[in-house]
Amino acid sequence: MFHKEKSIQIKNSASALYNNLSVLRIAPRKLTYFTVVHANVVNMVSASWDGLNYSHRQLQSKEPNVATSTSLIMQASFCVLPSRELLVVTSQKGIQMYESDGSIMVYWHALDTPETPTAQAVFARGISAVWDNYICVGVSSGSILVFDIPSKGSNITLSEVLEEHKEPITDMASECSGSQECIADMVSADDGGNLCLWKAGEEFHLLNKIPGFDMTCSSVKLWKGTVAAGYGTGQIRLYEAVTGILHVEINAHARWINSLDIAPFSGLLLSAAEDSLVRVWHMSLTPETNSVEVAHLHNECVTDTQICGARFCDDDGYAFAVTGYDLSEIIRYTQT
Amino acid sequence: MSTCALPLLFINLGGEMLYILEQRLQNTPADGTDKVLNDIVGTLFSKAFLDELFKPQQLYSHRTMKTVLSRLAQGSIMRLNPASMDRLYELIVMTLKYQVILCSAQRDLLLISYNHLDSTKRLVQDTPGVLNQVHEAHRRVIEAYTRLPPGELQLLRQTLLNFCEDFHIRVSLFLKSQIQNPNGRFVLATSGPVPQGVEVPGLIRVFDCRGREVQRCEFPTGGDYISPTREGSFDLYGDRVLRLGLNISVSPEETHTSNTKVTTPTPVFLAKEELNLLSRLMGTLKSESETGSRPGPEKSFRISLFPSDQEVDEDVAAASELAQILGQFTEKQEKQESESETKGAELLALMDELE
Numbered sequence: 001m002f003h004k005e006k007s008i009q010i011k012n013s014a015s016a017l018y019n020n021l022s023v024l025r026i027a028p029r030k031l032t033y034f035t036v037v038h039a040n041v042v043n044m045v046s047a048s049w050d051g052l053n054y055s056h057r058q059l060q061s062k063e064p065n066v067a068t069s070t071s072l073i074m075q076a077s078f079c080v081l082p083s084r085e086l087l088v089v090t091s092q093k094g095i096q097m098y099e100s101d102g103s104i105m106v107y108w109h110a111l112d113t114p115e116t117p118t119a120q121a122v123f124a125r126g127i128s129a130v131w132d133n134y135i136c137v138g139v140s141s142g143s144i145l146v147f148d149i150p151s152k153g154s155n156i157t158l159s160e161v162l163e164e165h166k167e168p169i170t171d172m173a174s175e176c177s178g179s180q181e182c183i184a185d186m187v188s189a190d191d192g193g194n195l196c197l198w199k200a201g202e203e204f205h206l207l208n209k210i211p212g213f214d215m216t217c218s219s220v221k222l223w224k225g226t227v228a229a230g231y232g233t234g235q236i237r238l239y240e241a242v243t244g245i246l247h248v249e250i251n252a253h254a255r256w257i258n259s260l261d262i263a264p265f266s267g268l269l270l271s272a273a274e275d276s277l278v279r280v281w282h283m284s285l286t287p288e289t290n291s292v293e294v295a296h297l298h299n300e301c302v303t304d305t306q307i308c309g310a311r312f313c314d315d316d317g318y319a320f321a322v323t324g325y326d327l328s329e330i331i332r333y334t335q336t
Numbered sequence: 337m338s339t340c341a342l343p344l345l346f347i348n349l350g351g352e353m354l355y356i357l358e359q360r361l362q363n364t365p366a367d368g369t370d371k372v373l374n375d376i377v378g379t380l381f382s383k384a385f386l387d388e389l390f391k392p393q394q395l396y397s398h399r400t401m402k403t404v405l406s407r408l409a410q411g412s413i414m415r416l417n418p419a420s421m422d423r424l425y426e427l428i429v430m431t432l433k434y435q436v437i438l439c440s441a442q443r444d445l446l447l448i449s450y451n452h453l454d455s456t457k458r459l460v461q462d463t464p465g466v467l468n469q470v471h472e473a474h475r476r477v478i479e480a481y482t483r484l485p486p487g488e489l490q491l492l493r494q495t496l497l498n499f500c501e502d503f504h505i506r507v508s509l510f511l512k513s514q515i516q517n518p519n520g521r522f523v524l525a526t527s528g529p530v531p532q533g534v535e536v537p538g539l540i541r542v543f544d545c546r547g548r549e550v551q552r553c554e555f556p557t558g559g560d561y562i563s564p565t566r567e568g569s570f571d572l573y574g575d576r577v578l579r580l581g582l583n584i585s586v587s588p589e590e591t592h593t594s595n596t597k598v599t600t601p602t603p604v605f606l607a608k609e610e611l612n613l614l615s616r617l618m619g620t621l622k623s624e625s626e627t628g629s630r631p632g633p634e635k636s637f638r639i640s641l642f643p644s645d646q647e648v649d650e651d652v653a654a655a656s657e658l659a660q661i662l663g664q665f666t667e668k669q670e671k672q673e674s675e676s677e678t679k680g681a682e683l684l685a686l687m688d689e690l691e
Contacts, residue, residue, distance in 0.1 A: 016497035039498065072337050072394075072498075092337070117339045117392040121491065168487065191487030215533070216487035232442075232486050233534050248542050251535040254526075254561050255440060256490065275537075276524050277558060294540055296555030304517065304524045306437065325437075326501055326521070 012038035014323040021309025024078040061091040079129035083151035090124035126169035138169025184241040189217035219260040230257035247292035263317025272310035337495035339392035351452025352428040381469040433500035441531030442489035451581030526559035
């Protein structure tokens with residue numbers, strides 16, 4: 001179903017983090033951007049679709065105008081809004097937002113870090129563009145920062161802080177189907193496996209809370225009102241967002257799941273874990289009977305590699321890319 | 337990343353270092369070996385040292401870790417040459433990397449640490465004072481880590497993994513045991529028991545609105561997994577079940593010494609040949625007394641843990657690869673130097689007071 005393409009070599013290896021790959025397709029310029037986090041650096045590659053041109057850039061996590069301060073990065077993710085695309089980088093010190101090509105930093109938000117470190121580590125993790133003009137970022141305290149993003153320029157402001165989770169945020173996602181009928185706009189997940197469903201607006205509204213089972217939900221996606229959640233137990237669960245009904249439970253992987261992704265046009269679901277396996281599934285929803293079905297389609301084994309990032313490269317799921325801990329390449333697969 | 341990883345890093349790296357030193361010192365006079373090991377353990381597990389380690393903080397840089405471990409190893413009457421220390425450090429980091437990668441459940445990280453602590457206790461079992469210190473450290477680790485939720489343990493594991501990132505040194509023992517590939521990467525099996533709390537993959541279950549299962553089907557996993565084995569003990573004493581963290585080179589095959597000279601085209605550490613060389617060196621070493629640095633009539637000795645300079649020259653590929661790897665770290669470290677050097681400096685000052 002899928003075959004391996006030529007890998008893209010990157011300057012550094014991928015660090016062991018959740019969701020350690022982000023992909024942005026720039027159709028007008030026939031380019032795809034990839035970002036992979038290594039320690040305190042984001043490695044960015046711009047790949048032309050004809051496979052002939054690759055250009056690399058590295059972004060460091062640092063406060064503006066402070067030469068020596070760098071901190072470890074937890075996640076880097078492209079955020080697509082109707083008017084603009086930004087690259088958001090979250091670290092132990094704060095949140096940076098760049099233009100999507102990484103050329104200019106447009107915003108810096110410092111986290112409240114204590115003077116002397118505490119047993120509870122402080123960091124930002126979990127990034128999602130929501131609706132027309134919001135970017136939400138999670139924090140290790142469980143808070144979610146909601147930033148209001150203007151259609152251009154750097155006048156980005158902190159609009160709201162959502163205090164519902166009590167454990168570190170792991171991942172967040174917005175409804176990706178494009179459908180206007182969906183009630184829930186965003187899902188957030190934490191270290192205890194708790195999931196919160198939100199309605200976006202000037203004030204975000206909590207629609208539902210799905211309790212966890214004391215196991216980290218490391219990656220989460222929202223599609224057509226269905227939450228797809230990947231856990232440290234290797235399980236994937238599909239919940240109905242607004243009611244919290246568990247539709248499907250898959251014993252998908254033998255180790256911790258590090259990344260999930262959905263191709264919104266086709267309903268393909270991608271899961272990747274520390275067991276070296278990437279799996280492709282197909283989700284189908286039947287609104288009339290309120291049922292969800294999942295079929296397993298394909299496996300890829302990345303030999304001797306704990307996978308830490310996996311993303312579809314397009315909305316149809318025609319191609320996907322994978323990163324692994326300590327691996328200095330982005331491995332790509334395309335449908336045959 | 338995690339602010340609680342430093343104690344585990346020291347216990348595990350220190351534990352591996354003790355395994356190697358114990359083996360290498362087998363041909364020194366017995367009281368010399370005991371003294372060295374007791375001194376090292378006594379310092380590493382002193383209350384003041386542990387107090388410093390257990391403060392919430394980021395991990396030290398590689399340069400700082402190597403300096404502190406080197407000072408630990410240099411304690412008492414033993415002296416190591418810098419080349420030996422470099423190689424020792426790389427070997428113990430690769431061993432730690434192997435253990436952390438292979439541990440399938442995040443709680444296994446604790447069992448690995450307990451294996452190291454159990455082995456350390458056996459090393460110093462004839463010195464009650466030092467043994468008590470290790471017991472105390474073990475209790476501290478149990479208190480600090482056993483109640484951590486899975487997400488925090490996984491963050492700890494990720495922190496240690498990222499500490500070991502980009503080390504790809506091939507170790508002859510690992511290559512021979514087929515746990516490491518010639519490209520430096522460790523072998524990850526897609527078979528065997530799943531960790532505790534994980535279901536064997538292969539099942540899709542569908543539920544209705546009332547939570548009743550309405551359908552189940554299987555899918556091909558591409559692997560060969562079985563149910564979990566029993567979990568090890570997290571108490572002060574007990575069967576850890578997990579073998580990661582035990583001395584990896586202690587096996588009937590490894591104790592066999594061989595006189596054949598082995599030449600290698602790729603960078604490899606030759607564990608058996610090193611032991612042979614060391615036995616020959618130790619037999620001819622005369623003890624020297626250091627002038628000025630140490631009071632009293634104690635005898636001290638120098639050891640070189642790894643191949644002599646002549647053999648290093650022959651292994652040009654090894655040297656350049658090591659230099660490249662070290663170069664990468666120097667680059668990385670320079671950026672984090674100011675922060676981690678102050679942290680490491682406090683620990684080093686502490687060790688000065690303890691000597």
